[in-house]
Amino acid sequence: MTAVAKIVQASPLRPPGWNWPSAGDHCDICGDISGVTPSDLQRLADLAENLPLKAGGVLVSEGDAAPYIFNVALGSLRVFRLLPDGRRQITGFLFAGDFLGLVVGQTYAFSAVAMETSIVRRFRKGPFRQLIEQSRSLEHMLLHRTSHELVAAQNQMLLLGRKMAIERMASFLLDLPSHDPSRPSTGGLVRLPMKRSEIADYLGMTVETVSRVLTRLRAGGIIAMPNKGELIVEQPERLRRHAQGEG
Amino acid sequence: MTAVAKIVQASPLRPPGWNWPSAGDHCDICGDISGVTPSDLQRLADLAENLPLKAGGVLVSEGDAAPYIFNVALGSLRVFRLLPDGRRQITGFLFAGDFLGLVVGQTYAFSAVAMETSIVRRFRKGPFRQLIEQSRSLEHMLLHRTSHELVAAQNQMLLLGRKMAIERMASFLLDLPSHDPSRPSTGGLVRLPMKRSEIADYLGMTVETVSRVLTRLRAGGIIAMPNKGELIVEQPERLRRHAQGEG
DNA sequence: CGCAGCCTTGACCATTATCAACGCTGGTGG
């Protein structure tokens, strides 16, 4: 067991089922060698510094100098950009295993804030870079992950540019579990660690519209909302049709 | 001079000023070694197969098997996704130097069509992958480019999710030249190889709105439209303010 | 010269934003 895994196991909040990057799915470009080796994992772990964050805790702010690369160990964060007048677009939610700050540039082009109690591993770019130099598999993994993120981004552009409110919400509810490794997502249960305003700013809508759409979906028996922070997809097929604009 | 460069020089349509990936700007992650070596360039060139495309020529269709990776040598393409009912979101425009199809997956998640006479280099993934295995600098370059694309994607999410029509157009007109290497973009001149419907589908609007917004900008003396396919930014500062929602 | 595709403009309309009010809940302090 690597030191990295130990860190996680030590956490009282999040026992099992954690997806470290080594979880290398098959990758077309990389072939099958994309799995990060245990020794790389070890070296990566040795480089890390752990940052605990409370809900609302700021990891980075747009415009900050960018000497770090981050990897979420536990919890969830929102990543967003702002317009001068305060309009906010959340460009993504980060869950355990996700990287942040890989992109080039002297300053971060975004802000990142914890949505719940979280732990983030921090790497100085210098040593991280050196490690990349030495490790073929690590760089593969990064390219792999960045590629996936790009596909997700294109998906989100389709959503923001062309989908109606209800279609956006449906797409969101279907996607969310696949990004959040903290629950096995059984029986259509979706964990919603974010508030309405965060969903709104992610989907390019207002809180009111988010609320109305959820009400409509609930009224239609497509979803149920047993309690705050959770939601159950009762009719996945109808939700899927909505997401594709066929509802 | 590499074989790749020769290919380009042979083209009557596009003599100089061409940005092959070796144009390695400084990269925070990669450090300074991100430049692709001449020998890598050579090997990449040897792998390439050239595809000429007419305006409207289809390079890939959403759902196609994805055995290739592409690199634009000349011209411009639109990359888009469709909803079942035909709604289209253009996720990006490609110009000389841009890569396509790097992302993982057995099938392409998008379509790509030439907007004007173009030449695209095609690589089989297998050999391309092998080359990546061997070349540190090449993989750096790919990670570098993908990272940049990701930043652009986040920018576009802000645009699609939170900007008004006029702000979208302003942002678009300011960005476009920086992606299109085919002209030095002197004196505010912007080349517009795409039609109104393509701009609309890129910005998440309708042709009518695109037209109206351009008319408004022209009426305000911010831009001029001397002839089809070209546009002049007369007041870059005001355009910039519009793009940031401060207009 | 004529037609097809593209662009522009106008009138009207719909989706969603805005403004407003109210209920719920969890945390804090009396």
Added chain:
DNA sequence: CCACCAGCGTTGATAATGGTCAAGGCTGCG
């Protein structure tokens, strides 16, 4: 331990941005 308050979520009424439908002009090509 209870009461209050702030923040969050929901719902309703109204408004506005941008979409839809329609018509006409321009241009380039056969």
